[in-house]
Amino acid sequence: MKLYDITVPLSADLPTYPGDPPVTIEPVTRIARGDTANVSRLTLTTHSGTHLDVPLHFRDDGSSVDLLPLSLLVGKTRVIDLRGVRAIDRKELARLPVRGEERLLLRTDNSLLWERSGFCTEYACLTPDGADYLLETGAKLIGIDYLSIERFDSDGAIHRQLLDAGIVILEGLNLDGVEAGEYELLCLPLNVRGGDGAPVRALLRSHERPETVERPFDPHTSRWPLS
């Protein structure tokens, strides 16, 4: 069994969708300043970093993130490789094994954009007929590796099209190094009451190796060694 962390780390450097405030992490108490423990204040939006979009994101009467069935977020998932594709349309999707897949993660060149500082408006995204196609194939969760699933200059039509059909959108993934294929997704959103979305920790599990703890905790340094 192999685990892939497909979450981007939350930090002040993380690109945010234009109009959304940056992530901040500030000290509240610090041992170095004489406090008993280190505690930090985190400023996030419901759509910072790797996160889920739910119907309330684009519709006032839509369901919030705390009401999602968790079974939607855990289970068999297919990663498809769309590197080299900028506009993910019906034609591109039809050549890939997406039919009948309830959970689908789109790996694109976007995963490399996390290396850049600042938001890039030229990311790979789903087209309206690509979204139609995924509605037809029975998808219930669609993930993509940047901060929006639709074109930057678009008005939210694709979000509405998917969310209104009960499809949840997982955005801000990092799928660099994740080969196309079948995995198990473990996607755990913060349980934000009334949230129009929520940051998640998302993992993929493949069943190709025996389970081991790769980097056991070192009690002498109080750290998990880096390698």
Ligand SMILES: N[C@@H](CC(=O)c1ccccc1NC=O)C(=O)O
């Ligand atoms: N980063 C966003 C995308 C988003 O907020 C959005 C997408 C299309 C049109 C408008 C948008 N947001 C705010 O105006 C998201 O989390 O879905």
